[in-house]
Amino acid sequence: MPFEAKKFAVPGRRPLDTPTRGRYAEAQLASQVATSVGRRLVAEPTRTFETIAGAHNPVDVTTLVGNTPLLRLRNLGRECPAVEIYAKAEGFNPGGSVKDRAALNIIREAERAGLLSPDRVLVDSTSGNTGIAYAMICAARGYRLKLFMPSNVSVERKRILHAYGAEVVYTDPMEGSDGAIRQVREWASHHPEECFYANQYDNPANWQAHYLTTGPEIFAQTQGRVTHFVAGLGTSGTFTGTTRRLKELNPFIRCISVQPDSPFHGLEGLKHMPSAIPPGIYEPRLADENLTIPTEEAYAVTLRLAREEGMLMGVSSGAALAASLRVARKIGEGVIVTIFCDSGDKYLSERFWEREIDDHRLEVSG
Numbered sequence: 001m002p003f004e005a006k007k008f009a010v011p012g013r014r015p016l017d018t019p020t021r022g023r024y025a026e027a028q029l030a031s032q033v034a035t036s037v038g039r040r041l042v043a044e045p046t047r048t049f050e051t052i053a054g055a056h057n058p059v060d061v062t063t064l065v066g067n068t069p070l071l072r073l074r075n076l077g078r079e080c081p082a083v084e085i086y087a088k089a090e091g092f093n094p095g096g097s098v099k100d101r102a103a104l105n106i107i108r109e110a111e112r113a114g115l116l117s118p119d120r121v122l123v124d125s126t127s128g129n130t131g132i133a134y135a136m137i138c139a140a141r142g143y144r145l146k147l148f149m150p151s152n153v154s155v156e157r158k159r160i161l162h163a164y165g166a167e168v169v170y171t172d173p174m175e176g177s178d179g180a181i182r183q184v185r186e187w188a189s190h191h192p193e194e195c196f197y198a199n200q201y202d203n204p205a206n207w208q209a210h211y212l213t214t215g216p217e218i219f220a221q222t223q224g225r226v227t228h229f230v231a232g233l234g235t236s237g238t239f240t241g242t243t244r245r246l247k248e249l250n251p252f253i254r255c256i257s258v259q260p261d262s263p264f265h266g267l268e269g270l271k272h273m274p275s276a277i278p279p280g281i282y283e284p285r286l287a288d289e290n291l292t293i294p295t296e297e298a299y300a301v302t303l304r305l306a307r308e309e310g311m312l313m314g315v316s317s318g319a320a321l322a323a324s325l326r327v328a329r330k331i332g333e334g335v336i337v338t339i340f341c342d343s344g345d346k347y348l349s350e351r352f353w354e355r356e357i358d359d360h361r362l363e364v365s366g
């Protein structure tokens with residue numbers, strides 16, 4: 001029997017939505033529901049791992065990708081009481097980020113097209129999360145992996161990749177993710193027979209992953225009530241695929257893309273599009289609006305997310321929420337859904353966590 005979040009609901013509270021994936025997520029969801037009801041912890045019915053659906057059915061790790069929980073923001077944004085703000089908690093994916101969806105679809109499509117086999121190495125450039133997703137899936141399926149990644153990504157990302165056994169070529173940190181793109185292109189062009197160049201920036205299977213999963217999940221989890229969708233741009237896969245699907249489901253949903261405000265920024269995973277190599281899958285005209293967020297503002301919101309919502313998220317989530325808060329102030333009423341691309345554990349070596357919350361009560365302009 002599927003785990004039912006509504007059994008944990010208290011009167012006057014909207015029950016959280018039920019993810020349909022594995023027992024780990026369901027246990028996590030149970031604890032989130034308990035958190036969301038605060039001191040009035042509702043513990044009925046008591047559940048153990050043995051009674052949670054799926055506990056007796058062994059699963060492949062890749063079947064845990066997607067169907068992430070939708071979290072309700074209770075405190076940040078409360079100055080706009082008629083706006084509901086939700087976030088897809090993509091850190092619940094088994095590789096720890098939204099990029100599990102894209103990597104899995106890219107690999108599946110390559111398998112279908114006969115482009116990938118155990119004697120061909122999968123190569124791509126990454127700022128970390130796609131690499132981790134590839135590394136997890138390649139390990140599970142017996143593929144070799146070679147990644148090109150700027151050397152200044154967080155130490156946690158490097159350690160995770162090493163743990164999965166991925167081969168990593170570190171590229172010039174001053175050239176950022178574009179330097180990694182240039183190097184992988186060069187390497188792949190010299191080794192065409194040995195590799196499958198996954199090319200997440202130009203591969204339609206990237207955005208299609210979100211068209212097939214993230215978009216419908218958001219629509220279903222809000223019972224079709226979503227009015228605004230806000231997401232950061234890296235490859236643009238998340239924004240592009242989700243936006244295309246949501247607009248098909250309801251053309252009135254406004255979709256807002258989010259970028260760093262300058263070429264030199266601290267928002268790992270996001271790209272400053274005007275100064276970057278444009279991803280082939282990026283279509284600027286798809287966005288109804290584009291917001292730029294300074295690194296400091298994203299850090300501030302990331303810290304407040306941890307301390308005021310109990311949500312330990314990565315800095316691109318802080319940027320996405322900072323943009324959502326701007327949208328909330330502007331619209332005054334609506335249902336905003338954003339994406340928290342990963343959780344905060346890979347960023348704990350960043351210095352901003354050491355600051356006091358008061359340093360972070362920045363004025364956010366509209």
Ligand code: PMP
Binds near residue numbers: 232270342
């Ligand atoms: N946030 C983080 C932490 C990421 O790793 C990425 C992927 N680079 C993104 C946001 C952006 O996702 P996408 O590539 O789908 O645009």
